[in-house]
Amino acid sequence: MRRFSWFNASAxxxxxxxxxxxxxxxxxxxxxxxxxxxxxxxxxxxxxGELLRNEEFLNAAWVTIKVxxxxxxxxxxxxxMAAYVLVRAGRFSGRTLFSGMIYAPLVMPEVIxxxxxxxxxxxxxxxxxxxxxxxxxxxxxxxxxxxxxxxxLVSFDQSLEEAALDLGCSPFEAFRLxxxxxxxxxxxxxWLLAFTLSLDDxxxxxxxxxxxxxxLPIKIxxxxxxxxxxxINALSTIMIAIVTIGVITASLITKQAAIRQARDERMAxxxx
Amino acid sequence: MRRFVLIAVPxxxxxxxxxxxxxxxxxxSLSDVALARPPYFPQLDLSAGWExxxxxxxxxxxxxxxxxxxxxxxxxxxxxxxQIAFASTVMTLLVGYPIAYAMARAAPEWRPTLLMLVILPFxxxxxxxxxxxxxxxxxxxxxxxxxxxLGAINEPLTILNTNTAVYIGIVYTYLPFMILPIYSALERxxxxxxxxAEDLGCSRLSAFWLVTVPLSKNGIIAGCFLVFIPxxxxxxxxxxxxxxxxxxxxxxxxxxxxxxxxxxxxxxxAVILLLILVIPIILFQRNEQxxxxxxx
Numbered sequence: 001m002r003r004f005s006w007f008n009a010s011a012x013x014x015x016x017x018x019x020x021x022x023x024x025x026x027x028x029x030x031x032x033x034x035x036x037x038x039x040x041x042x043x044x045x046x047x048x049g050e051l052l053r054n055e056e057f058l059n060a061a062w063v064t065i066k067v068x069x070x071x072x073x074x075x076x077x078x079x080x081m082a083a084y085v086l087v088r089a090g091r092f093s094g095r096t097l098f099s100g101m102i103y104a105p106l107v108m109p110e111v112i113x114x115x116x117x118x119x120x121x122x123x124x125x126x127x128x129x130x131x132x133x134x135x136x137x138x139x140x141x142x143x144x145x146x147x148x149x150x151x152x153l154v155s156f157d158q159s160l161e162e163a164a165l166d167l168g169c170s171p172f173e174a175f176r177l178x179x180x181x182x183x184x185x186x187x188x189x190x191w192l193l194a195f196t197l198s199l200d201d202x203x204x205x206x207x208x209x210x211x212x213x214x215x216l217p218i219k220i221x222x223x224x225x226x227x228x229x230x231x232i233n234a235l236s237t238i239m240i241a242i243v244t245i246g247v248i249t250a251s252l253i254t255k256q257a258a259i260r261q262a263r264d265e266r267m268a269x270x271x272x
Numbered sequence: 273m274r275r276f277v278l279i280a281v282p283x284x285x286x287x288x289x290x291x292x293x294x295x296x297x298x299x300x301s302l303s304d305v306a307l308a309r310p311p312y313f314p315q316l317d318l319s320a321g322w323e324x325x326x327x328x329x330x331x332x333x334x335x336x337x338x339x340x341x342x343x344x345x346x347x348x349x350x351x352x353x354x355q356i357a358f359a360s361t362v363m364t365l366l367v368g369y370p371i372a373y374a375m376a377r378a379a380p381e382w383r384p385t386l387l388m389l390v391i392l393p394f395x396x397x398x399x400x401x402x403x404x405x406x407x408x409x410x411x412x413x414x415x416x417x418x419x420x421x422l423g424a425i426n427e428p429l430t431i432l433n434t435n436t437a438v439y440i441g442i443v444y445t446y447l448p449f450m451i452l453p454i455y456s457a458l459e460r461x462x463x464x465x466x467x468x469a470e471d472l473g474c475s476r477l478s479a480f481w482l483v484t485v486p487l488s489k490n491g492i493i494a495g496c497f498l499v500f501i502p503x504x505x506x507x508x509x510x511x512x513x514x515x516x517x518x519x520x521x522x523x524x525x526x527x528x529x530x531x532x533x534x535x536x537x538x539x540x541x542a543v544i545l546l547l548i549l550v551i552p553i554i555l556f557q558r559n560e561q562x563x564x565x566x567x568x
């Protein structure tokens with residue numbers, strides 16, 4: 001029934017060309033010997049060398065990674081708790097407000113989130129730096145984590161947990177031995193999402209940081225405002241490469257896990 | 273007890289770092305700018321007791337909101353943000369729909385790969401994806417070089433630092449948000465419906481309009497909101513690709529805060545931006561809920 005369609009083939013080709021050509025150009029020009037980004041002057045890796053010698057960029061990268069690891073880890077814990085509360089805790093006073101506070105940051109413009117957090121930090125006299133960025137990133141990314149985790153919690157069979165409780169598990173053991181392994185893929189993807197959101201964030205970090213902590217996006221933004229630079233191209237290429245490898249690895253792992261799970265289920269169903 | 277802790281920890285975190293900051297913005301939007309640290313007045317002085325509280329509330333007023341209506345920079349910025357967001361949502365739909373459609377019609381073994389190709393840019397830094405266009409759209413950029421070489425133009429077009437560049441940037445960065453919901457709606461569609469329509473005498477085109485489009489309606493609505501809502505407050509795209517003529521409210525708020533250091537006006541700008549966003553957000557939630565009920 002499915003015929004080859006010129007319309008579909010060209011929609012896919014043009015669409016993916018549009019999505020990928022700008023990034024491919026960026027990668028190609030990171031290997032350009034010329035300082036002028038628009039003139040090709042032969043292959044060179046010198047901008048990567050310059051980048052590795054640029055202390056400011058290295059420091060910013062270190063701050064960014066530190067912030068991303070800490071904030072995504074706290075966000076995953078808080079987000080999983082919040083998801084559990086939303087799906088399992090039943091009714092309690094203030095539930096509507098709670099779910100509102102979970103969903104609102106997802107649609108809140110970053111400028112508003114950043115401004116409001118900054119005004120809070122100034123109001124309570126907290127020195128701005130790594131700590132304040134971590135607090136800010138944790139707050140908005142925990143909401144993303146809880147959305148991802150709660151969609152998994154909704155779809156899973158609660159009787160498994162009840163069985164564990166009946167068999168003598170404490171509620172915490174039941175969570176650790178039954179619930180957590182089942183929702184683990186969602187928790188991990190929630191962590192990854194929180195991590196990339198934090199790595200990526202310019203606006204909220206700009207509002208909530210102080211002179212002591214400059215993150216990579218802030219550094220890139222101030223460099224890029226003055227125009228295109230080959231060093232930034234090199235940096236972008238490294239970041240694109242890391243993300244590509246990460247996403248492909250993650251998808252291969254989940255695929256294998258799905259295959260293994262399907263096999264286990266077949267084994268379990270086989271009459272003995 | 274355990275349940276109480278489980279609820280209290282994320283609850284208090286969000287109250288402290290989401291709700292209270294918001295109340296502070298509201299409060300400062302009603303204050304006056306002052307040459308002090310922090311640069312606004314009045315300050316809440318709890319040590320003065322009840323009197324401090326009453327004098328504090330007596331000093332709050334809507335002056336900043338009044339100021340926003342008198343200076344036409346602000347309402348022009350709101351209007352142009354809405355207009356840019358609306359136009360770029362329509363453009364993203366026009367670009368995204370055919371891609372989502374072709375993905376849903378592709379052979380099933382190809383679909384996971386295509387889906388990953390759409391999601392991959394989403395994981396890549398937003399800033400870098402916007403930056404990639406700066407080198408392409410500038411006067412000496414690759415697009416102009418290509419067009420000059422082809423002989424399509426005689427002198428370089430000015431695209432960077434105009435609204436055109438902003439539109440291109442928005443369509444490019446938000447395209448996955450449009451494709452994914454439409455794709456998931458189209459993928460669920462039963463092919464036999466199209467066959468039935470054609471058997472009953474529909475042309476392929478009218479079968480598309482009468483069957484495919486209505487069945488993907490929820491995906492289209494979700495995609496449009498996912499593009500429209502964040503675009504209104506967008507800051508990075510207008511400040512890197514737009515020019516001095518590009519008025520968007522996210523950029524105005526940023527400059528009001530960082531360049532003019534007028535915190536009360538910046539807060540008032542934020543409050544009104546949020547009031548504008550409430551309408552599309554409620555519509556979006558209602559659409560999601562309807563969809564969930566239809567599925568559940």
